[in-house]
Amino acid sequence: MQKDQLLERLDRLERQLYAYRYAMGLMEYDSETAAPLLSAAGRGEALALLSEVEYRLTAGPETAELLAALEQIAPALTVQQAAQLRELQKAYDRNSKVPQEEYTAYSRLLTLAQPAWRQAKQNDDFDAFAPYLRQIVETNIRFAGYYAPGRDPYDTWLDQYEPGMTRAQLDEFFEALRREIVPLVQRITAEGASIDDRWAVQGDWPLEGQKQLARRVMDRMGIDPARCALGETEHPFTTNFSRDDVRITTHYYPENLLSSLYSVIHEGGHALYELNTAPRLAGTCLATGASMGMHESQSRLYENLIGRSRAFADVLWQDITACFPAQTAGRTAEDFWKAANKAQPSLIRTEADELTYCLHIMVRYELEKQLFDRTLTVEELPAAWNARMEEYLGVKVPNNAQGVLQDVHWAGGSFGYFPSYALGSAYGAQILDAMRRQLDVDALTARGELAPITAWLTDRIYQYGAERTPAWLLENACGAPFDPTFYTRYLKEKFTALYGLG
């Protein structure tokens, strides 16, 4: 077949995948935002049919033939076309290498595992969930063997979420956290000044004001409401249908000023990434972020590195006092900054602060590795969890519901996914350091001028979407490969000062 014909078929395939993924993504979004409770069965029917078509499009014989033909002319492809081929090949491999009946059995297992996990968590009954978890781990190890025979299975799963990432790199990363952050948390617990955040998280913050504040903050971030809508859901998230159609959500708690505020900044960071991919990528599988970790680097950069900085606290405080003149009387930007940064070891990952969050991830990383190595059994998991929580965070886990059963991820079959949460923060710190060498970030932040920051990130990262690998993007932005010490240094400096540890 001629090159032109192949490229036309590639284009057609991309347009089909775009349409089906749009439809299925919208059904998921709608189910979280607007759909009534009992809509699930009817939506399930439609999703099943559309995903059947999408499966054929990604893994069918026509696509196999197209990808093979494109591979033949690979040297003649543009960088973008080659990246499209790479991503489509990856999806093909993921969908075609597992025997159909095993894939179906696994889908069924996950469908049963999720309510079983929910029930087990509710009853604090790990044993009821253990048989599911055992099967999920075994299946993941077996599937990894199909994807990459002979390769370390955990590396294979890491690579699914963070292309190119390996245990070797992560071991080094988490080793740095253990060495630097564990003692820092211990020092803060033992000798840190006390911070009052009750006024901010157990106050009276009417929803109308919180909604106004969210709008102001999105404006500050340069998020165009004509291209990005803000909705309300149980748990905040970001999704996107095109570069001109991004959706972020938040959850307003009437007693808590910080929760919704920082979730909007967090999801806003994800949104800025999606809103600024290059128009040339529109409609292709490249019109999205490069990886879980790279995406999380942007949400955390805005949420924590900028959003919780002392300079930006002054800016946010102006908005907060404008929206809540009565509630903020007698408080200062300094009080707000401290409340927003209070660090305290705790049991639940999703409620953890900027400093201790990465240690929650470390617990999960180490346990996942061991499960996949078979140096830890599912039976031994709760005890191992509790021991590590005590070692790294100094907290005693009172029960499995607040311990090993707290997250939905494992019940959903996601192993190798957690590390990207911590990696994101580390990428973010390294990227910010590089940015500081070219922009006066503190001065810009203090004036609330985020546009030059977003432009810098667009130029070096966002525009490329998923065309380039995370490693390439990091090198492109920072001029150096991934180095976790920027992150540990950042955390040490910030929290040593905040807690007056001199």
Add this chain to the structure above:
Amino acid sequence: MQKDQLLERLDRLERQLYAYRYAMGLMEYDSETAAPLLSAAGRGEALALLSEVEYRLTAGPETAELLAALEQIAPALTVQQAAQLRELQKAYDRNSKVPQEEYTAYSRLLTLAQPAWRQAKQNDDFDAFAPYLRQIVETNIRFAGYYAPGRDPYDTWLDQYEPGMTRAQLDEFFEALRREIVPLVQRITAEGASIDDRWAVQGDWPLEGQKQLARRVMDRMGIDPARCALGETEHPFTTNFSRDDVRITTHYYPENLLSSLYSVIHEGGHALYELNTAPRLAGTCLATGASMGMHESQSRLYENLIGRSRAFADVLWQDITACFPAQTAGRTAEDFWKAANKAQPSLIRTEADELTYCLHIMVRYELEKQLFDRTLTVEELPAAWNARMEEYLGVKVPNNAQGVLQDVHWAGGSFGYFPSYALGSAYGAQILDAMRRQLDVDALTARGELAPITAWLTDRIYQYGAERTPAWLLENACGAPFDPTFYTRYLKEKFTALYGLG
């Protein structure tokens, strides 16, 4: 092919159509409720691809073959299967009888006509829109010839929206309105008591209270929030994805109590129809209302015949005073009932009251008929519009923006659609009369017990979905064919009493 195989293929086709229509319907719904402004282009890409597949499914050669084979075994089909075949055949005819290039040209014309109409309305410039309208009318006449060669083209279009309906029946219907309602409106204008509705429509009705009221009213109507969600849009509407997933929307105006309240009851009537189609129809093209007119009969029955009745006004007033204790002080249920029923000739259809609404439809019906007869040219349309408005409603049309250009329907190619709005009210009056012979509707309404009313309607109409024709359903519910005099009698009795015309 064996019957079993054919039925399996029928089932497969229905499931496919269900999934694609679900996806496309959700995109439309999302575009009205949640999507950001600039999402249109990206959504358009996805819609184009999915509708291309849906077109092939409804009008492709495989479907043609399947429908022909099913027709061969028609006597062996169940009533439901025969109705599925009938509906699929109708969609096939609609999509396959027009030559593809004419269909494409018409789609392009409509795409251009809508913004042209919007602009023309804004500038009060009918001449700018006239060329589009001329082409649209001509195309509709030509297409009607493809659908049913030799048949009156306007009858063909009426049949698209209201299966079985003809000019002959509608002429009789509108003749009754002209004879009975036009003089009644004249009497009210000349000698009717004056009704004060300013407190209700130009007051201060905070949105929180209106939202609470909407929830209460949906509860009263027996609309399960787990199966029907209420959203906010510019213009209220109802859509459905399954019998367990119906969406209604409303628009809250802070100064107007009545607008949102009655739009919720109206859309709630549509919703009850969809929520009560039989489970056996789920996933087929029959799981929806029988026709535009039959659907409108249910929304108007709840909105006007029940919702604006004196008995139900007492019930609603309890809810209103509970939600707005301050705003309702010194007012009575009687005041509310009168305000909700104020009748006054006006220029704009969508703002018309229960009594004069049908006369707005009569104007459109007569003009559409003449355009299709070619007894009226597009050039003559504005003058003909203005003359009828004065004759039927006694109002002078000051400009075309508030006259012939007010509705989007013609710019969207909808001819023969308007009559279903008025027909719905007439069906509703006849159905209510039949119901009264078996249920003490006034007593139930006065106690706010709507469940037996909905059950009666479910038993006779809702459960059948689109399996039966509107005429069959009306006969089934009323034991007699359509008779417009129930409607004219109802209007005369109600408004003569309301306006003290003795």
